[in-house]
Amino acid sequence: QVQLVESGGGLVQAGGSLRLSCAASGRTFTSYTMGWFRQAPGKEREFVGGISRSRNTYYVDSVKGRFTISRDNTKNTVYLQMNSLKPEDTAVYYCAADSSLVIHLASTRYDYWGQGTQVTVSS
Numbered sequence: 001q002v003q004l005v006e007s008g009g010g011l012v013q014a015g016g017s018l019r020l021s022c023a024a025s026g027r028t029f030t031s032y033t034m035g036w037f038r039q040a041p042g043k044e045r046e047f048v049g050g051i052s053r054s055r056n057t058y059y060v061d062s063v064k065g066r067f068t069i070s071r072d073n074t075k076n077t078v079y080l081q082m083n084s085l086k087p088e089d090t091a092v093y094y095c096a097a098d099s100s101l102v103i104h105l106a107s108t109r110y111d112y113w114g115q116g117t118q119v120t121v122s123s
Contacts, residue, residue: 001026001112002024002025002026002028002029002032002097002111002112003024003025003026003112004022004023004024004025004095004096004097004112004113004114004115005022005023005024005025005114005115006020006021006022006023006093006094006095006114006115006116006117007020007021007023007117008020008021008117009093009117009118009119010118010119010120011120011121011122012085012119012120012121012122013121013122014085014086014087014121014122014123015084015085016085016121017081017082017083017084017085018082018085018119019079019080019081019082020036020079020080020082020093020095020117020119021077021078021079022034022036022077022078022079022080022095022114023075023076023077024076024077024078024097025076026076029073029076030053030073031053031099032053032097032098032099033050033051033052033053033097033098033099033100033101033102033103033104034050034051034069034071034078034095034096034097034098035047035048035049035050035051035095035096035097035098035103035104035110036048036049036050036069036078036080036093036094036095036096037093037094037095037096037107038089038091038092038093038094038119039091039092039094039116040090040091040092043091045094045107046060047060047105047106047107048060048063048067048080048093049063049067049069049080050069050098050103050104050105051069051070051071051078051103052101052102052103053101055070055071056103057069057103058103062088063082063089066082066083066084066085067080067081067082067083068080068081068083069081078095080093080095082119085119085121086121087121087122087123088121089119089121090119090120090121091119092116092117092118092119093116093117093118093119094113094114094115094116094117095113095114096110096111096112096113096114097110097111097112097113098110098111099111
């Protein structure tokens with residue numbers, strides 16, 4: 001199995017930046033499409049963006065131009081760079097791994113999940 005460990009969450013003022021990291025175990029990291037999700041209190045978990053094995057990326061409209069997903073296969077790590085943060089970005093952020101070749105938006109398509117890391121954006 002794949003174990004995912006997230007880090008980088010915290011408290012930041014609106015307009016600030018954070019970079020989340022998700023470190024994956026094993027030697028099969030390049031076989032997975034990686035996705036980022038978030039869940040705010042009382043809300044459903046939502047897809048934020050993803051990156052394929054070939055580094056193709058996709059983002060939901062609400063974060064386009066502000067968030068950037070990248071991966072470093074030599075470090076078995078995927079990153080979520082978040083700039084121009086807004087209070088509505090406040091949520092627990094999760095990374096997830098999918099063994100398929102393309103980016104899926106549905107959480108049910110992902111096989112492995114990190115523990116989540118809290119991001120709080122103050123106004």
